[in-house]
Amino acid sequence: MAILIDRHSRIVVQGLTGSSGRRHGLLCRDYGSQIVAGVTPGKGGTHLDGIPVFDTVAEAVETCHADVSMIFVPPPGAAEAILEASEAGIRLAVCITEGVPVRDMVLVNRALANSSMRLIGPNCPGLITPGQCKVGIMPGDIHQPGSIGVVSRSGTLTYEAVKQLSDAGLGQSTCVGIGGDPIIGTSFIDVLSLFNDDPDTKGVFLIGEIGGTAEEQAAAWIRQHLRKPVAAYIAGMTAPPGKRMGHAGAIISGGSGRAADKIAALRDSGVQIAESPASMALAMQKAFKAAGLSSHDS
Amino acid sequence: MKLHEYQAKALLAQYGVVIPRGQLVRSVDEAGQAAETFSGACVLKAQVYAGGRGKAGGVARVESVEQARQIADRLLHRRLVTVQTDEAGLPVTSLLVEELVPVARELYLSLTLDRSAGRYCLIASAEGGMDIEQTARLTPERVRRLTIDPLVGLRAFHARGIARFFNLEGDLGDATVSLILALYRCFLEKDASLLEINPLVVTADNRLMAMDAKVSIDDSALFRQHDLAGLKDDSQYDPLEVRAARSDIAYIKMDGRIGCLVNGAGLAMATLDMLTECGGQPANFLDVGGGADQDKVREAFRILLEDPSVDGILVNIFGGIMRCDLIAESLIAAAAATGSHIPIVVRMAGARRDEGRRILEEQTDLNIVWQDGLASAANAIVKLLAPST
Incomplete structure (x- = not known):
């Protein structure tokens, strides 16, 4: 049971092709998490270590049925990445990024009040259901x-x-x-x-x-x-x-x-x-x- | 990041806020010249990153050029201790010399973040010149607080409500509305985390003027506020804090003799607590961060090793992203570079802990003690530094 994530969670990594996203995306997969997709605008159609990369979260949801997003997008784009996850129908977004401006987060939290998506973070290590699924660092x-x-x-x-x-x-x-x-x-x-x-x-x-x-x-x-x-x-x-x-x-x-x-x-x-x-x-x-x-x- | 008063006022003036005529000076001669332009009658205000200047003697009203020079001589290149600084105070390297303005009323306005609401809020008080928290406690009816929905923003009707609350009508009421809207625009556009005008005054000739101003900028937004980032005054920080910031190391100087190097902010705070509980006094807070590379860790060690107030070091690392063996190598490299032999107690857990331990135990030149537990590590460094009896 546990909460929020388990072995069935299907994870998309926003910022998969950046250094942190790549490293931790692969470490999460090694732990047993289902990393089903990555998103990096401009890199759609490529693969990273067998993981398909898309331009948008919506495509990752549609094609790979991702329901959880782990976000490594740097601070200038982090708020937008969270909002994109929400509009794409992601159930749970986990924003690892440190240094997101407060003004961006004030707006994001207001926007998420009308969304069914839960956001964890930003500036967090993520979450883990031991033995089943790790979405974090x-x-x-x-x-x-x-x-x-x-x-x-x-x-x-x-x-x-x-x-x-x-x-x-x-x-x-x-x-x-x-x-x-x-x-x-x-x-x-x-x-x-x-x-x-x-x-x-x-x-x-x-x-x-x-x-x-x-x-x-x-x-x-x-x-x-x-x-x-x-x-x-x-x-x-x-x-x-x-x-x-x-x-x-x-x-x-x-x-x-x-x-x-x-x-x-x-x-x-x-x-x-x-x-x-x-x-x-x-x-x-x-x-x-x-x-x-x-x-x-x- | 804080701004000095003169910087905050210049910023507000860009948004049409009326501020007193004034001039920034850095020497006694400049202070005298500035006072001359006001025929001697003016106010001298020490520019430091702290409030409470008035009661601490950092703000002085003078009547003559000679008096202005005397006060400037007393304030400049001294340290000012206020209720908001530590005992050492902050250095005064510049003064703001301003015209004397006859005041009819003093008010208060600020914009800040309400953390629990997750929204910005406007605070207005009819008691200007006072500490707002005190006013809110003693006379809550004199304070109005408005939480702002970020999708709606702060609107003219909100501002009109505040003008009514201030009992300002006609031209002054209109000026209040314009001022509040300008403050909100400035607050958002500059990624401020605090914008406070205390006091906001109605002058004897019926103008609305920001007599004092305090602005802080969200550190996380400095990447898109380049102009403001350049305003940072390094003289207001400990030199070691300035050096650490250059390497993106979270470091705060403290009073004790035991240097602390930890990865992660929470663990670093917990380590200071542990050390204090064991009777030690930390010389600093230092979080090297999660993804620190070896250069950064080496620099962090050097900052501690080169700090003359540090007699010994406590290292507490929980390896995850950061590997214990790399920390061990960086520690040895930094100690070798500085030639320091002060006692260092190392406690590591997590990724590649055993390799880290082996590296530290293989070297023989340094005074390094390994400890497995957090409590035993804190106790060990305290004991090592206790005066022998």
Whole structure:
């Protein structure tokens, strides 16, 4: 089951012939994902390592029945690539591109309000349903099939969490990197809601960071709706205010976006907080224990 | 990216916003000459990338050329510490000398991003010259907030509503509407992330004027804002931050003695948190990025190794796209190039970790300690640098 992607997902890579698109398109295929097509305007009719390349997403959908798009188009064209995927009838677009202008994303998110397509990202590592399908740039081998849903604003910090979970025998249903930008297509709450309804997900690990109030909103939602054990880690306790910590969205501004406030909100909602990045799996195990469940039933 | 006040005002003036007459000066003599054009009565404003200048003594009203020269001498080539800067403050390399304008009313206008709505918003306040967050807290009825649908845009009827909220009618009401529409156009065309006029004043002779202006540009849009990208003032950043930015390395200077090199922003923040929890003090935040090549990694190491405040380094790499063996090679090359022998604790996980470890353990010239765990790595560097008793 898992959420959003599985072994049946048919993936088109927008920007397949660029260096990142090629590299990760092929790595995803090696993992077992069905990479059915690529799109690069002007390169239609060619092939890349056996993958047909089209000029438009619409052709990739029509000819190869792609339903998921992984986007590596550089920032100047990324917004247009997302909109093209939406109009072509793609169900799920995953935009890996870092550095998409905010103005473009404001317009994209408004346009997608009238679309049936879900966007994940931009500026994200993508998502993976271990053992079935990888649509992203994460190292596949650290993941184990299982029943922990992972949702995160970060990339390598998620890998760290996943490795800890796998080492502790806690496999994952699906891991979703929602992205580190201020405006993103899919929120924590969107993913939490999918995990809540997924029978294969028994517990959730959330990774947040400074900037914005998405974690506080997630905390409120968790308190009201989530029926599964949740643990979380929030990065940036020691981040200085007013400085952008690598991610475009990771900034404490005007007293808002502080890690301490996010941690307090999550804790108030019954979320087990990992006090240190070295104890993320431990926090997940504690969350199961507190709920009277064994993490190994998962 | 921030703009200086004088740059922000020049930008707004291009859109028809009325600003005080003024001149940018970089020396005491220039300040004196500028003051002369205003017959001595003028305002001197230190140009730094931070607010709170007034209370910090960075804005001064003077009555004579001599006084202007004295104030300029006191401000120029000093560092200004405000509530928005750190303890070291920011260097003042230029002053804006402006005419004195008799003011009847002070208002507030800004455009910014509402992250949770995913839309831009206009904030207007009848209390100009105050901190807007304070006004919103203490007298919320004095603040109006308008979320803008990007497909509809900010329209004249919205602007008329704000003019009414300000109780500005007739010519001043019309001027308010034009001003708001011009601000929105500027905001979009220049990919601004913040555009704030505080205070926006009604002058004694009934003109609407931007007395102060703050503009930030979305860093991600600088590729299509070449003119603005060129306005960046490197003097307002730590020299190491400027150097890192040239290599596209996300780097922020901090107060401690332990240099940190990490791949990924989230993991880098988590590493600083871990280090602090173990009693260490980070000298910096540094994210080499996901797809860094060896040149970039080498430069990142050199920035740490050449920083005199760094006594030791903690490396935390999660190999994925980035391979641990390449990081190890870059580390050795950078250390060899700088001749540094400070202690370095390395923790790696993921792609080609064992190869990376072997490369590091085979060399004998450098003071490198391998650790498997994140916590043990942070503890190790703290212990290595603890004063021996």
